[in-house]
Amino acid sequence: MEILKTIFEFIQNQVLGMKWLNETIGTLLSMIGIDVQTRFGGSIQFFIYDVIKITILLCVLIFIISYIQSYFPPERSKKILGKFKGIGANFISALLGTVTPFCSCSSIPLFIGFTSAGLPLGVTFSFLISSPMVDLGSLVLLMSIFGIKVAVIYVVMGLVIAVIGGTLIEKMHMEKYVESFIRNAKHVDIDSPTLVVKERIQYAREQVVETFRKVFPYILVGVGIGALIHNWIPAAWIESILGSDNPLGVIVATLVGIPMYADIFGTIPVAEALLAKGAQLGTVLAFMMAVTTLSLPSMIMLKKAIKPKLLFLFFVICTVGIILVGYLFNALHAFLII
Template identity: 75%
Template sequence: MFKIFWDFFQNQVLGMKWLNKVIGGGLSAAGLNLESKTGASIQFFLYDTIKITVLLCVLIYLISYIQSYFPPERSKRILGRFHGVGANIIAALLGTVTPFCSCSSIPLFIGFTSAGLPLGVTFSFLISSPMVDLGSLVLLMNIFGTKIAVIYVLVGLVIAVAGGIIIEKLHMEKYVEQYIKTAGSVDIEAPDLTKRDRLKYAWEQVAATFKKVFPYILVGVGIGAFIHNWIPQSWIETALGSSNPFSVILATLVGIPMYADIFGTIPVAEALFAKGAQLGAILSFMMAITTLSLPSLIMLRKAVKPKLLSLFIGICTGGIILVGYLFNLLHLYLV
């Protein structure tokens, strides 16, 4: 009984399969041949754009409401109560309920670092925040299923915790820019928000994030539609399939210079998966884009010196590649 309910929830609520049928029926009634590449591309584009937009708005609303209970001042106090590996774990978990992309996470990282929190702890937060937010869990469930989504989040948290611990053990504090160290922190008590204030804040976050993210959704869905209907499956299998032992490395290196968030990468991942790309290569591609985008690295360079930045890139890249090969090994058992 539970399995029937869960399959319905995953396919019809999260996956909105009914919406795909409605769009297909409408396009057919308008005289469009859905068997053609053009017709199939238009159906894919409309379906994925509407589906992801709806999920985006609902998720941002819910997560922003949760975020209203964790302003920077409160998050700093929470992190300050823990020490050692426990602090890294809490920082990584806090990252799951904070901004959706790495560029948004960096100002919080700078604030936490200048407040005197251990550098390794703040880096655990910085790695976790764009890679494993709650939105990614729900969207990955939509495409790959619950098992893969949960494992993805867990290994992302492991990368965040391990990366922070490594940076802490290497004592890299001297490679933080001086102005960050001397900035200090002003403790401002966040006002007590009423339920109405929190609901208003959540709506404002939906509007602001949607405006910022929607162009990337359109680009991602457009690329996904092109891959899904115009790129031969043999090409994808050659580059990212099981026949290429370097598919994970290739996917990671291709993803690093790009900039998008989890919502923009989902339709591309969906199309690659349908075309026969290996699971590990797809997830490495997504992790590289969300965690190591070029704009975020440029912003981070303003806060840390090249040696620490290089270490951060190396840890994240190595972790992403290892995770990719792990998922490739488990592909047959998970899919």
């Protein structure tokens, strides 16, 4: 057991967490005369380390996930979902969301396609909730910073929100609140061509380039904010707002995160810095969930597809679910963060 624990810690700290990279950057900065113990030097070290680490993880993860995703084009996903009924369909839909795009704005077109294809509305909403919140990338990135227990529970709770949210919408029979151009769309089943391994690799490479160009600015902004929080904002200030002494910290973090727009790669550096400054784990994760799932741009896009009453219901279900998950993680903070 001790050997397995050592191996696991090595993978988490040196492979995923890349602590060696942080130490190397600190050494190099010291060699050129930058004191990493100062706020300025510490900010530079944090920024360079996190940008390089997240970029490496981003490219590797996008390649792997895109390769997997090449087996699940929209037509095949629709056929898979069509084989299941009830809550099982919601669960499978939520799982499919984990191998699709990294933010809500890019998953909305797939949601529209599934809905217009005649899939149950609750099933498509389970997909819409899961896709930006609990993709496979978030699992690995969360493991690299918060550890495997936090990452696994985060993904499980995200799937729970997606399944419950989709099931509630299905039970309330909200189909009439989908815009008519989607409900009445004519759908033609076209079998996707079978790709060979070489074509799947090429597809994955193209996705790496395309997604990296789209996501990298958010990484820079997110890491920049993280460096600012990590080295310049007093810990006492963070603790007073997002720490254990403020019972409304989860709600504040959720409401602050909603108007923002970023993906998991841009929000994790901010979450990492907030946690290091004394914010509660659940409060930080609630902020991440709100940013990735309920961003203002995605709400504007979604409004084109569904009517205000259904949009409001989706917003309330996600917000309440995120807040409850935040308080659950806060209750488990001492157990999960050692």
